[in-house]
Amino acid sequence: MRKLFAPVSVMLAVAATSAAATVSLKLYPSEIRVHAGESQMVLLVATDSEGVTREVTSDAKWSYSAPSSAAMAGTRTLTALKQGSGELVANFEGVALRLPWKFYPSVVTS
Amino acid sequence: MEVLPERRHELSFINDIVPIFTKADCANSNCHGSVRGQKGFKLSLFGSDPELDYDAITKNSEGRRINRDDPAKSLVLLKPTMQVAHGGGPRFKVGSPEYKLMLDWLTEGAQYDAPGQARLRKLAVYPPEYRLTGIGSTLQLVAAGEYSDGSVRDLTNIVRYSSNIAAIASVTNLGAVKAEIPGETAIMARTMGQAAAVPVLVVKDRPMANYPAVRETNYIDKHVFAKLKRINVIPSDLSTDEEFIRRVYLDTVGHAPTLAEVTSFLSSTRADKRVALIDQLLDRPERADTWAMRFADMYRAGYNEAGQKGGGAYGRWFRDQVKKDVPYDEMVRQMLVSQGRHDFEGISNFYFVSREITPEESGTNVSQLLLGLQIECARCHNHPFEKWSQDDFYGFAAFFARVSRKDMYLNNHNGTYLRESGDLLHPKTQRPVTPKYFDGDTEPVRPNEDVREKLAVWVTNPRNPYFARATVNRIWKFFMGRGLVEPVDDFRVTNPSTNEPLLDALAAEFVKNGYSLKHLERQILNSRVYQLSSVTNDTNRGDQVNYSHFLTRRLTSEQILDSMSLVTGIPEKFPSMPLGKRAMSIPVLPFMKPHYMMKVFGRNDLREVICERDTKPSVAQVMHLVSGDTMQRQITTTGGNLDAWLDDSSLSDRDIVSKLYLAALSRKPHNDEIVAALEPIQSGSVTKESRRGTFEDLMWAIFNSKEFLFHH
Numbered sequence: 001m002r003k004l005f006a007p008v009s010v011m012l013a014v015a016a017t018s019a020a021a022t023v024s025l026k027l028y029p030s031e032i033r034v035h036a037g038e039s040q041m042v043l044l045v046a047t048d049s050e051g052v053t054r055e056v057t058s059d060a061k062w063s064y065s066a067p068s069s070a071a072m073a074g075t076r077t078l079t080a081l082k083q084g085s086g087e088l089v090a091n092f093e094g095v096a097l098r099l100p101w102k103f104y105p106s107v108v109t110s
Numbered sequence: 111m112e113v114l115p116e117r118r119h120e121l122s123f124i125n126d127i128v129p130i131f132t133k134a135d136c137a138n139s140n141c142h143g144s145v146r147g148q149k150g151f152k153l154s155l156f157g158s159d160p161e162l163d164y165d166a167i168t169k170n171s172e173g174r175r176i177n178r179d180d181p182a183k184s185l186v187l188l189k190p191t192m193q194v195a196h197g198g199g200p201r202f203k204v205g206s207p208e209y210k211l212m213l214d215w216l217t218e219g220a221q222y223d224a225p226g227q228a229r230l231r232k233l234a235v236y237p238p239e240y241r242l243t244g245i246g247s248t249l250q251l252v253a254a255g256e257y258s259d260g261s262v263r264d265l266t267n268i269v270r271y272s273s274n275i276a277a278i279a280s281v282t283n284l285g286a287v288k289a290e291i292p293g294e295t296a297i298m299a300r301t302m303g304q305a306a307a308v309p310v311l312v313v314k315d316r317p318m319a320n321y322p323a324v325r326e327t328n329y330i331d332k333h334v335f336a337k338l339k340r341i342n343v344i345p346s347d348l349s350t351d352e353e354f355i356r357r358v359y360l361d362t363v364g365h366a367p368t369l370a371e372v373t374s375f376l377s378s379t380r381a382d383k384r385v386a387l388i389d390q391l392l393d394r395p396e397r398a399d400t401w402a403m404r405f406a407d408m409y410r411a412g413y414n415e416a417g418q419k420g421g422g423a424y425g426r427w428f429r430d431q432v433k434k435d436v437p438y439d440e441m442v443r444q445m446l447v448s449q450g451r452h453d454f455e456g457i458s459n460f461y462f463v464s465r466e467i468t469p470e471e472s473g474t475n476v477s478q479l480l481l482g483l484q485i486e487c488a489r490c491h492n493h494p495f496e497k498w499s500q501d502d503f504y505g506f507a508a509f510f511a512r513v514s515r516k517d518m519y520l521n522n523h524n525g526t527y528l529r530e531s532g533d534l535l536h537p538k539t540q541r542p543v544t545p546k547y548f549d550g551d552t553e554p555v556r557p558n559e560d561v562r563e564k565l566a567v568w569v570t571n572p573r574n575p576y577f578a579r580a581t582v583n584r585i586w587k588f589f590m591g592r593g594l595v596e597p598v599d600d601f602r603v604t605n606p607s608t609n610e611p612l613l614d615a616l617a618a619e620f621v622k623n624g625y626s627l628k629h630l631e632r633q634i635l636n637s638r639v640y641q642l643s644s645v646t647n648d649t650n651r652g653d654q655v656n657y658s659h660f661l662t663r664r665l666t667s668e669q670i671l672d673s674m675s676l677v678t679g680i681p682e683k684f685p686s687m688p689l690g691k692r693a694m695s696i697p698v699l700p701f702m703k704p705h706y707m708m709k710v711f712g713r714n715d716l717r718e719v720i721c722e723r724d725t726k727p728s729v730a731q732v733m734h735l736v737s738g739d740t741m742q743r744q745i746t747t748t749g750g751n752l753d754a755w756l757d758d759s760s761l762s763d764r765d766i767v768s769k770l771y772l773a774a775l776s777r778k779p780h781n782d783e784i785v786a787a788l789e790p791i792q793s794g795s796v797t798k799e800s801r802r803g804t805f806e807d808l809m810w811a812i813f814n815s816k817e818f819l820f821h822h
Contacts, residue, residue: 007236007237020316026237028236028237028252029234029236029252029254029262032262033260033261033262034261034262034263034264035261038263038264039264040254040262040264041250041252041264041266042252043236043237043250043251043252045237045240050316050317051241051317051339051340052241052243052316052317053237053240053241053243054243055248055249055250057250076250076252077264104261
């Protein structure tokens with residue numbers, strides 16, 4: 001199992017001449033484990049070659065597998081619709097980060 | 111795929127209702143979460159005790175706070191929505207998510223959770239740290255909780271946010287952070303008795319394009335300079351040789367260098383003369399006195415009945431340990447298992463840091479002094495900001511259940527002894543408490559066993575997460591003037607260090623090198639960070655926490671007295687001490703006759719309940735410097751260095767001025783300073799008395815200058 005609160009991260013190769021280009025991306029949390037009916041916010045942070053960090057959650061393009069199991073509200077909240085597993089994908093400046101999810105069953109009482 | 115048990119999707123008092131009171135600020139220490147509650151309604155602080163909260167809401171005051179027949183008419187809803195008068199004002203609106211959640215819970219019967227309900231095990235907020243670049247820039251925090259059943263819940267809209275310094279970075283109720291002015295702060299998140307912090311740095315501009323290259327000497331420089339570069343702060347220049355020699359003497363042997371030592375160092379052309387000087391000073395016997403004084407302050411030597419004799423023995427014990435370079439972990443092990451008569455066994459004074467030797471006092475003191483943890487809040491209730499519970503507090507205190515004081519007719523002959531039996535009773539259950547390590551297991555005590563021995567092993571274990579970090583933080587402050595964590599004995603999630611990688615590195619080096627004080631001291635003194643000038647530049651003028659320049663601070667009374675005495679060559683007389691005894695070598699003063707200058711400069715004649723010096727300035731200090739008898743005696747007593755120089759026909763008046771400056775300030779005087787000093791004897795008739803008087807005036811002026819009285 002991944003360490004929950006560590007990010008999914010990727011380092012990017014950047015040409016030496018690219019001033020202030022994005023050099024790393026971090027996606028929090030590292031995986032989503034919620035019960036059906038619950039939601040999880042996500043956060044995407046970019047760091048450029050000068051070390052400046054910027055939250056780019058709303059700037060990324062988001063997609064996900066198994067659309068019948070999940071729904072994305074806005075650009076930062078994934079809601080679990082039913083039990084299952086899948087992947088949330090963030091695309092930013094041509095780089096994709098994959099965040100696995102596991103949705104657990106829920107029993108709604110009367 | 112990992113299989114989790116099905117979770118019933120029903121409202122939980124613990125996980126859904128309790129957080130509302132924290133989020134709405136009802137359960138804080140100024141409102142219903144205070145020790146006495148508010149208007150008869152008492153909640154646990156930040157939801158740390160759900161059972162107490164449940165009783166307060168549903169049972170106390172004859173259950174009048176809820177209305178089971180008409181839930182919407184419950185006081186617990188009417189008050190925060192101001193449908194009836196509420197001294198705390200509106201906390202949420204009718205129809206808000208909080209209102210609906212609470213109404214649903216009331217409608218469903220206002221039940222407490224069934225046994226086995228998943229509980230919040232860990233709260234995290236991310237990103238774990240962040241730099242906001244540009245005033246007005248923002249960040250949305252995300253909070254998540256890991257529960258005891260392995261599931262995770264998004265708590266971003268549930269937790270209560272607050273900023274340690276909202277003027278630097280503000281945070282909304284939903285976790286949106288905004289940069290206000292440059293600086294450093296931390297954003298706290300709290301709910302259900304758990305807390306997390308995100309250190310936030312606000313910088314005005316993007317990194318400088320032409321940030322200068324700064325030479326690094328060791329790992330300390332690497333971590334400090336990396337941080338400075340991140341925040342666009344350029345460190346000060348390297349200190350001059352004059353600044354360095356004075357600083358390093360004061361920090362190691364406790365006084366400014368002598369005239370001969372300054373002259374020798376300044377004239378040396380060796381490229382490694384600073385390294386060589388540090389090595390020499392670390393081998394000087396006076397260094398043990400400096401450390402003994404630090405430890406005497408820290409461990410409150412001479413407190414209360416142990417008095418001068420016990421305190422003196424304690425101070426000598428520290429001095430001997432440092433002289434022998436005994437590793438600090440070994441010193442601490444000896445302290446923890448100590449017993450004996452205070453005037454014979456110096457180390458037996460260890461448990462005398464408080465007026466009473468009780469397990470609770472000892473547990474509080476040991477955790478604070480050795481582990482940097484202030485857990486005393488948990489004595490009465492679960493700690494408001496940390497994970498420590500009342501059970502943790504009494505579990506740790508139980509290690510000291512058999513430590514006792516033996517009273518003798520003469521207080522000076524009292525001692526610390528271990529009783530053959532005895533338990534600490536839990537105040538709630540009145541049952542004996544089994545000793546328990548922080549974050550660890552219980553330690554059952556066998557008959558005739560000194561369980562403190564096992565505690566000593568646990569405290570000084572290299573894997574102990576507290577001991578090394580707390581120790582290096584104190585040592586760092588001795589030399590740098592400010593701890594990476596402040597206060598130095600208050601490590602907690604909501605009080606993050608200003609340079610976590612440096613703190614980790616210092617602790618790792620300390621452990622790796624056998625807890626050697628000398629080794630760590632050498633590393634700090636050789637770092638460029640320690641040797642930076644106290645003169646600031648445009649970028650670091652406002653910095654007080656990142657060590658971009660040396661932090662100036664007033665000298666201690668011992669440093670002033672011993673340095674002054676070396677300049678004048680007139681030994682100072684301390685009550686009950688032989689003439690010539692250095693102030694720094696007297697860890698405990700006779701409490702009936704304290705030296706006045708030491709008293710007004712923050713030295714306690716008996717160690718009070720504080721363990722750090724009072725460094726605040728006072729009128730009494732100023733008046734004593736200006737017109738007190740200490741300086742008068744030092745300046746006017748004949749037979750010292752000044753008379754020797756005046757009688758030396760090979761020395762001109764300019765030479766004597768130079769000697770005074772070098773001896774007192776470790777530098778040569780500027781020409782205008784020489785002219786000003788000699789102005790009174792440049793014209794008219796000069797007598798022996800007027801010539802001496804001129805140099806007395808110069809000494810007085812130098813001793814009263816900030817340059818002499820401050821560490822810089």
